[in-house]
Amino acid sequence: SSGINAEYGGHEYLKEMEPLGWIHTQPNELPQLAPQDVTMHAKVMSENMSWNGEKTIIITCSFTPGSCSLTAYKLTPSGYEWGRQNKDTSSTPQGYLPSHYEKVQMLLSDRFLGFFMVPAESSWNYNFMGVRHSSSMKYDLELATPKEYYHELHRPAHFLNFSSMENPDADFEDRFA
Numbered sequence: 001s002s003g004i005n006a007e008y009g010g011h012e013y014l015k016e017m018e019p020l021g022w023i024h025t026q027p028n029e030l031p032q033l034a035p036q037d038v039t040m041h042a043k044v045m046s047e048n049m050s051w052n053g054e055k056t057i058i059i060t061c062s063f064t065p066g067s068c069s070l071t072a073y074k075l076t077p078s079g080y081e082w083g084r085q086n087k088d089t090s091s092t093p094q095g096y097l098p099s100h101y102e103k104v105q106m107l108l109s110d111r112f113l114g115f116f117m118v119p120a121e122s123s124w125n126y127n128f129m130g131v132r133h134s135s136s137m138k139y140d141l142e143l144a145t146p147k148e149y150y151h152e153l154h155r156p157a158h159f160l161n162f163s164s165m166e167n168p169d170a171d172f173e174d175r176f177a
Contacts, residue, residue: 011141013117019050020114021057021072025125025149029062033073035086035096041075042083053080057104063149072106117141123153 022044024037041058045051053075062069075083079100086093118124120140124147147153 011117013115013141013143014050019048019052019056021059023059023061025061025063027063029064029069029071030060032098033058033060033101035091035093035100036089037073038075038079038083038096038100039086039089039093040083042080042086045075045080046084053077057106058101059106070106070108072104073101074104075101115143116146118144118146123147125149125151 022041024034037058037060041056045053045056056074058073060069060071060073062071076099078097082095082097082100086095088094118141120142
């Protein structure tokens with residue numbers, strides 16, 4: 001599940017900027033744009049007039065074993081209308097169609113410069129934290145380079161497990177004995 005808090009579409013850092021879209025990181029590649037992404041993009045567009053449906057896109061960044069796959073999409077007019085009105089958050093919402101989006105060409109280049117707005121508390125990746133993320137969360141944004149996908153800030157439970165293993169008084173089985 002992804003989520004953009006729509007109030008950030010008018011953030012002071014974005015004044016006089018043209019929004020290009022947003023990136024949804026996901027653990028595996030999907031054969032289509034998720035209905036939740038169609039809904040999220042349509043709602044952000046409807047609440048922020050600077051988001052032009054012909055120019056703003058959704059990029060899915062899928063972390064597959066040994067690679068990273070990027071795909072860009074834009075909403076069709078019917079996708080925008082469906083997403084704006086959709087209230088069903090299930091994985092198979094009624095009325096969702098592949099015609100609600102189309103894949104668009106994406107060129108990767110170092111000739112265009114931009115910036116990232118990341119949560120001030122540093123963690124942007126909730127993939128390892130279960131249900132802690134909500135699209136209604138309140139958080140401050142700052143200009144910064146996002147932490148890498150597997151950074152320890154995104155997975156505190158993993159590191160707590162490691163620290164409990166380092167307890168010298170604990171009785172652990174020696175699997176190599």
